[in-house]
Amino acid sequence: xxxxxxxxxxxxxxxxxxxxxxxxxxxxxxxxxxxxxxxxxxxxxxxxxxxxxxxxxxxxxxxxxxxxxxxxxxxxxxxxxxxxxxxxxxxxxxxxxxxxxxxxxxxxxxxxxxxxxxxxxxxxxxxxxxxxxxxxxxxxxxxxxxxxxxxxxxxxxxxxxxxxxxxxxxxxxxxxxxxxxxxxxxxxxxxxxxxxxxxxxxxxxxxxxxxxxxxxxxxxxxxxxxxxxxxxxxxxxxxxxxxxxxxxxxxxxxxxxxxx
Ligand code: DAK
Numbered sequence: 001x002x003x004x005x006x007x008x009x010x011x012x013x014x015x016x017x018x019x020x021x022x023x024x025x026x027x028x029x030x031x032x033x034x035x036x037x038x039x040x041x042x043x044x045x046x047x048x049x050x051x052x053x054x055x056x057x058x059x060x061x062x063x064x065x066x067x068x069x070x071x072x073x074x075x076x077x078x079x080x081x082x083x084x085x086x087x088x089x090x091x092x093x094x095x096x097x098x099x100x101x102x103x104x105x106x107x108x109x110x111x112x113x114x115x116x117x118x119x120x121x122x123x124x125x126x127x128x129x130x131x132x133x134x135x136x137x138x139x140x141x142x143x144x145x146x147x148x149x150x151x152x153x154x155x156x157x158x159x160x161x162x163x164x165x166x167x168x169x170x171x172x173x174x175x176x177x178x179x180x181x182x183x184x185x186x187x188x189x190x191x192x193x194x195x196x197x198x199x200x201x202x203x204x205x206x207x208x209x210x211x212x213x214x215x216x217x218x219x220x221x222x223x224x225x226x227x228x229x230x231x232x233x234x235x236x237x238x239x240x241x242x243x244x245x246x247x248x249x250x251x252x253x254x255x256x257x258x259x260x
Contacts, residue, residue: 005032006039007057013050013200014193015043022058027067028111030082037089044096047259050200050207053192054119055103056112059185062102062128065110068137086111086143090118095215097208099199103192104128105185109167114141117148120211122178123192124170125185130178131167151218153178203241203257209233 001008007018017039019026026032043049056062066086074082093100093115102108102116104124113130116122124130132141132149140146141162150158153176161168173179183191199207209232217225236242240260248255 001039001042003035003039005029006035008039010046010049011193012197013048014196015046015049015052016055016189016193017043017052018055018057019063020057022056022060024067024069025061025064025107026056026058026112027064027069028086028115029067029070030085032067033082033085033089037085037092040089040092040096044098050098050204051196052098052100053103053189053196054100054115055105055189055192056108059106061106061112062104062108063112063115064107065112065133066142083142090114090143094118097211098204099196099207099211101192101196103188104130104170104179105188110134110141110145111143114143114145114148116178117144117152121180122173123181123183123188123195124173124179125188126170126182127185128170128173128179128182129167130170130173131165132162133165133167135163135165201257203236203239203245203255204259205239205241206236206245209236 005019005021007020009016019032021027021029021032043052071079071082099120102119102122104116104122106125106128108116108128108130110133113132116130132145134141146162149161157176160166170179170182174182181191213229213232216228241257244257245255
């Protein structure tokens, strides 16, 4: 597929998907969101791809948010369509079977922070900035920020960020549990690829089962979550990868997973 607003590179099981509207700091236009949804669906189907990395083109921004210029012109029906498309993208991103790592290389604001919150985890460069500045535009987060941010950093910190619109740097984002690791801008993509390739070498079935169990269990009672885990765990025993992993350990050799 050829995209106008995205770049895609696939190497050793890892897809690097780059938001590519650097002149608008990679703001989420309708065209970009349409391509983003299509690209995620393609990557989910592509057996060559085991892990996805999301980043932004240019040195300044991951994604500076929803497209403010476009939103200013929208009537309520267009705003509803725009909102539905954004939600469709982020819920697909969150629930697709393959892990998605956000590599945040600059501003991730508003919808940009919300994209990262729907990823499996976040690495950032030391010049990254996160925030939900929608309050300054007289609106509130519209792509799940009021829901995913409190679940990630806790209610009180989320309230402070959403009510003030303040931006935080990468180190502060790491302290509050939003970001897992911080690198220099030069190291960000190589280090993220390193982590992605490590995950790509595991059993895709086990990764999928872990992702499903974590997502499905997160918002429910822990004992119900453990039931989900039990089912996901036991289903792996019908698969060749689990037999291979257990056998390889006993034979003192590295496992060869085949995703079956
Ligand atoms: N949208 C469109 N264009 C943007 C943009 C954005 N979010 N952010 C930046 N740009 C454009 C600028 O207009 C400028 O374009 P030109 O003037 O060159 O044509 C170019 O990118 C470079 O930006 P600046 O000149 O402003 O660059 P600076 O380095 O001076 O500042 C900045 C960088 C990131 C601090 C600044 O650009 C900025 O504050 N940007 C806006 C950040 C922001 O407020 N983001 C949140 C957007 S609101 C909803 C769904 C979703 C949402 C809401 C509702 N519903 C479902 C209802 C989400 C809302 C948002 O994300």
